[in-house]
Each structure stands twice: as C-alpha cells, then as structure tokens.
Amino acid sequence: DIVMTQSPDSLAVSLGERATINCKSSQSVLYSSNNKNYLAWYQQKPGQPPKLLIYWASTRESGVPDRFSGSGSGTDFTLTISSLQAEDVAVYYCQQYYSTPLFTFGPGTKVDIK
Amino acid sequence: EVQLVESGGGLVQPGGSLRLSCAASGFTFSSYEMNWVRQAPGKGLEWVSYISSSGSTIYYADSVKGRFTISRDNAKNSLYLQMNSLRAEDTAVYYCARDLRGDGYIGSGYWGQGTLVTVSS
Numbered sequence: 001d002i003v004m005t006q007s008p009d010s011l012a013v014s015l016g017e018r019a020t021i022n023c024k025s026s027q028s029v030l031y032s033s034n035n036k037n038y039l040a041w042y043q044q045k046p047g048q049p050p051k052l053l054i055y056w057a058s059t060r061e062s063g064v065p066d067r068f069s070g071s072g073s074g075t076d077f078t079l080t081i082s083s084l085q086a087e088d089v090a091v092y093y094c095q096q097y098y099s100t101p102l103f104t105f106g107p108g109t110k111v112d113i114k
Numbered sequence: 115e116v117q118l119v120e121s122g123g124g125l126v127q128p129g130g131s132l133r134l135s136c137a138a139s140g141f142t143f144s145s146y147e148m149n150w151v152r153q154a155p156g157k158g159l160e161w162v163s164y165i166s167s168s169g170s171t172i173y174y175a176d177s178v179k180g181r182f183t184i185s186r187d188n189a190k191n192s193l194y195l196q197m198n199s200l201r202a203e204d205t206a207v208y209y210c211a212r213d214l215r216g217d218g219y220i221g222s223g224y225w226g227q228g229t230l231v232t233v234s235s
Contacts, residue, residue, distance in 0.1 A: 055220040061223065095221070107158045
C-alpha cells in the first residue's frame, strides 16, 4: 500500500501571508507512460464534505481560486496558499490515486489564522 | 446539478448490521464509478470501498473486507453499503463520492453530505 504523510500537522498563518503544506508518498506516484503525478489535494471545512482543489498534483479544479497552487513530483508534493484568506481555514488532505481504486489519503494538515 | 444524498446511518450495537444508501441525481449514474469514504470523529479520511460503473468490479479496504458489501442499482440511481459485524472502530461519517469526470479517476469531485454511523452498546 502507498502510505501518505503530511507536514506539519497544523499551522497558523497571518491573513495575507503564505501557507505551505507538504505531502510525501511512500513510493512514487508518477506514472511514467504519461508523465503525470497521481496526486490530489482536498480542502475540508468543519461539518462539510471534502472539496477537490487540485488534481494531477498541480491542476486546479474549476472555480478554485488561483491563490491555491500545487507542485512537486514523484514522492514529494506541496500545496501553497499564496495569500491566506479567512475562508481558507480548513483541514487539507493530499490523496494518491496511483493505485486507484485503492487510493489513500494523507492524515491532514489543519490551517488556522494566526 | 450533481447531487449525492446518503441515508441509513444511525446507532447500532457492536456486531450489528446497517445498510447505507446513496441516492444520485443530476448525472448519468450508470456511467460512473463510485466510492464510499469514511471519517471517524475528529480523524482523517479513509477510503472504504469502490464499485465500477457496471458493478462488475469491486474493491474493499482491508479494514472492512469480509464484513462490508458494496452494491449499486443503476436503474434506481442508487449506491449501497451493507455493513455487517460492526465494530466500535467503524464509527464514522460515511460519504459516497463520485469521481470528477468519469473518464479515469483524477479525484473525487462530488461528495454527499455524509451519514453518521455510531457503533456502541
């Protein structure tokens, strides 16, 4: 099984500042035949289901603000919120779908306002 | 508009059974693979089970294999999860989820609001 880890567990960032979340997979999720990383990011606010933000490691889902960006390849990935807004307070999860349909999520990173 | 509405959750004793349903609308249900994902109180997301669009291919997480059964009725636009031999650690909100596009999984773009299953005596 591919195990996903995230760091930090939580972070507090001032409004307008940058938030960076890291995600690491236990094996590469880069599929060599199409050069795509099978990695997604989700945002979950309290009492709500997760919302898909990014897929293919760096492609924003339609309607997601451009302050959210994803980067990385192979086993190491990053979600960056360039200018934190109050509505971005949430838990963020990475997910690998390389081994789909047996996909796995990271443990989550909680983002708060400092 | 895509809608997924789960139902069937509730309080059940350890060893008991429960059947969850997910009613789908706003898309051609029979064309999409579906998944159940759960979230224990205050914890992260855990994939539970997958079913192909036709129902012919099914997978389970090791934690539920042999106890849970996923199924679908494409004529009724419905997804199900039969849960037997329930344990305290099965306590969670259960979500049904659909992939974003339907032409190869790239992420679960649509989720229901979830239904809470509590296993306790």
